[in-house]
Amino acid sequence: DTEVTQTPKHLVMGMTNKKSLKCEQHMGHRAMYWYKQKAKKPPELMFVYSYEKLSINESVPSRFSPECPNSSLLNLHLHALQPEDSALYLCASSQLLQREGRDGYNEQFFGPGTRLTVL
Amino acid sequence: GQSLEQPSEVTAVEGAIVQINCTYQTSGFYGLSWYQQHDGGAPTFLSYNALDGLEETGRFSSFLSRSDSYGYLLLQELQMKDSASYFCAVRDQGSARQLTFGSGTQLTVLP
Numbered sequence: 257d258t259e260v261t262q263t264p265k266h267l268v269m270g271m272t273n274k275k276s277l278k279c280e281q282h283m284g285h286r287a288m289y290w291y292k293q294k295a296k297k298p299p300e301l302m303f304v305y306s307y308e309k310l311s312i313n314e315s316v317p318s319r320f321s322p323e324c325p326n327s328s329l330l331n332l333h334l335h336a337l338q339p340e341d342s343a344l345y346l347c348a349s350s351q352l353l354q355r356e357g358r359d360g361y362n363e364q365f366f367g368p369g370t371r372l373t374v375l
Numbered sequence: 376g377q378s379l380e381q382p383s384e385v386t387a388v389e390g391a392i393v394q395i396n397c398t399y400q401t402s403g404f405y406g407l408s409w410y411q412q413h414d415g416g417a418p419t420f421l422s423y424n425a426l427d428g429l430e431e432t433g434r435f436s437s438f439l440s441r442s443d444s445y446g447y448l449l450l451q452e453l454q455m456k457d458s459a460s461y462f463c464a465v466r467d468q469g470s471a472r473q474l475t476f477g478s479g480t481q482l483t484v485l486p
Contacts, residue, residue: 296479297478297479298462298476298477298478298479299418299462299476300476301473301474301475304473312473314473346417346418348418362405362406362407362408362423362425362464362466362474363408363420363423364418364420364474365420366417366418366419367417368416368417369417
């Protein structure tokens with residue numbers, strides 16, 4: 257299984273709603289990431305988990321709350337979002353270690369994303 | 376911090392060869408990657424260079440010159456399906472697990 261899955265594919269929510277985005281991988285990767293991507297822009301890193309522990313939080317507002325229940329799952333809990341938070345939210349995973357001349361952190365596997373619209 | 380520069384748009388015809396350049400500035404360096412993203416799709420890893428030289432994977436090749444802080448992605452025998460955005464990305468030693476992406480190059484392949 258070389259796939260990262262994300263649910264839901266599309267999400268529309270009001271500013272007072274609470275919702276969660278889910279991500280799953282079964283490649284045995286021990287690093288998982290959340291990115292935010294606006295149209296015609298590159299992905300922007302939000303959070304990095306390694307060995308199920310949060311290792312990087314790129315100054316993301318507290319209305320975004322990540323969770324890593326186990327090595328295969330990654331959630332992003334959303335609360336009191338703003339319209340400017342509308343974007344494509346991408347989950348990715350990677351190996352942690354270098355092996356055979358490859359670098360895990362450089363080679364990330366992305367899920368299809370959740371298209372979020374905040375009204 | 377890191378910064379990357381790549382052209383915003385490139386246009387070529389089917390069967391041609393195109394080169395997408397990327398220059399970067401980092402406080403350290405731990406590899407240059409390339410990703411492809413079709414409209415509405417997810418980024419897909421294409422290649423990674425940690426050392427100087429050319430890496431070839433089928434129709435795609437990637438080159439790195441660490442002394443020049445420069446790399447490029449070479450796409451040969453272009454096909455319509457190669458129309459997509461292409462991002463270079465760097466990981467530097469200061470950021471550990473973080474990839475920083477360039478602004479992306481929109482490649483349009485014409486028939």
